[in-house]
Amino acid sequence: MVNSIKYQTPLLRTFLLNKMRTSFWIQCIFILLLAFALFGPITNLLIWTVAETWYFPHALPSEWGFKYWHQVFNPYSDVSGSLMTSIFIAVLTVIVCLLVSVPAGYALSKRSMPFRAFWMLLFLIPQAFPNLTVYINIARIFYDFGLNGTLLGVVLVHSVHGLMFSVWISVAAFSSTDPMLERASRNLGAGPVYTFFHIILPQAMPGIIASCIFVFLESLDEFTGTFFVGAPDITTLPLLLYTASMEGNYQIASITALILLIPSIGFMIIINKFMKPEMLSKIGK
C-alpha cells in the first residue's frame, strides 16, 4: 500500500494518505473498545480480590486489603481443601487419559489402521453433543454403582471429557515422529516395546506433554460434571467458586477465580513453547 502510494499523482497521494490515516484511527478505536471489553471484567475481578468493603454508590472499594486472602490461605479454609482436591483429581485425570490415549494415539497415527476416520470421530463425540444431559445420566448410572460423590466417579467423568484432547493431540504427536527411525531400530534387532519406549515415545513427548496440560486444565475448570457426579461430597474449586458467588461472598469467589486463572495463564505460556506449528498442522489429519 505504502509503496503504491509513492507512484501516484500528488492529489491522489494526499487523498490516499488521508484515507489511510482515517482507517488507521478507526482501527485504533476498534482495538481500544475491544481492549476495554476484554480487560474491564478482568480488572473488576482483580479489584474484588483486594476489596474489603465495596458498597453502592462508591465507584471503587472504600476499604482495600488482604483480609480475605488470609482467610483463603488459612490451612483450615474451604479454599485450600478444594484446591488440593481439584489438583488431585486433575492429576489422576491426566494419568487415566495418558494410560488410554497414548496407545490409542500410537495406533491411530498409523494410516493403515482400519476404520481410522470412525475411531477419530468416536473420540470427537463427547465434544460434539451438548453434554449436560449426558452428565445427568452418568450421575444416575454412577449412583447405582455407588460411584456418585466419590473421587473415582469425578475422575472418570473428567477423563471422558478430556479424552478428545489427549487422543487427538497424541495422534498428531505420533504422526510427526520419523517412521525411518522406528524401522531402523527394528532392523537393528530392537523389539517393538523397546522401540516404542526408546525411539518413538521420546520424539512424541512434547505433544504428549501438551495434551496432558490440556487435560489438566479441562479437569481443573470442569464444573457441570462435578456438579452432578461429585456434589455435595466432593468440592472442587469451581464448585466452591459457584457456592461462594451464589451466597454473595464476592471476595472469596473472586480470589478462587483468580487461583483458577493462574495455572491457565501459566500453561498457556508453556503450551506456546511445546506446541510446535508443524505438530499443530497434523492435528485432525
Place this chain on the structure above:
Amino acid sequence: MRSSTSYNLWLIAPAALMVGLFFLYPLFFSLYSAITTDEGGLTLAHLEKAFELYSNDILFTIIIVLASVVLLAILSISIAALITLSPFRSIVSLLGFIYRIPLFIPFIVTAQMMRTFLAKNGLMNNAFIASGMLTPLETVSFLGWSGIIIVFVWKQLAFCTLLITGAMAALDESQIRAARNLGASRIRILFQIMLPQITPTIGVAMILSTVTIMSVLSVPLMIGTGTPTMMATDMAFRINSYGDYHVANALGLVSYLICAGLAWFYLHQSLKEKGAI
C-alpha cells in the same frame, strides 16, 4: 499384517471402551428415557410435559443461542479480517495478542467476573457514572438475557476468531494480491474473495460454539436471574428438585435437536451453494 491390525485394535480398545461406557451409553440412555415410560413403553408424554412447562425457556434458549452466534460471527470475522488485511502491522500484533485472552479463562470464572461487572452497581455502570455518561438513577443491571449473551460472546470470541484467522491465513495469497493489483478495495476482497472460501470454517466455529453454549450450566445459573431462563437451568432443576429424569431428558432431547437443526441448516446451505440441491 492381520496380526498387526488386531494388535492396533487392542491399543485403541481401552479409550474406545471409556467413551462407549461413559459417554455413548448415557447419551443413548437419555434418548431412551426421553421417549419411554417407566415400564418401557413408547410415549410422547415427557416431551409434551417439557413443552407445556418450559416452552418459553426453550424459545428463550434458541433466541440466546442465535443472538450469540450472530454476534460472534460478526465480531470474529471483523477481528480476523483486520488481522489478515490491515496494513498496520503494529495494530495487528497488538490485536493478535489481545483477542486471545479469554481463550484459557474458564466459563465459571467468566461468569463470576461478569456477575460483578455487569450488575446495577458493578464496575461497568460505575465507570459510566464516573465519566458522566450516566447518572446513578439511569443505570440498569445487565444480569439477565443480555448478560448471558455478553458472557457467551466474550468467552467464545477468542476460539472463533482463532479458527477464522487460521482459515484466512491458509488462503492462497496470490488471489488476494491479484485482486489488489486489479484495484479491489480491502472490503471487497473480504466479501468477494475471502469469505466465500472460508464459509466452512465459519460454519464449524458457529456449530461448535452452539454446542458449547448449550452445555454450559454455570452461566445461566450465575448470570440469568428470574424467568425465562435457559434450558440447562431447567434440566438441573428437574433433577435436583424432583429427580424427574424423564422430563430432564426430554429437554435434553430438545437441546440435541436444536444443535442438529443448526448443523442441518449449515449443511443444507453449504450444499446449496455448491449446487448439489
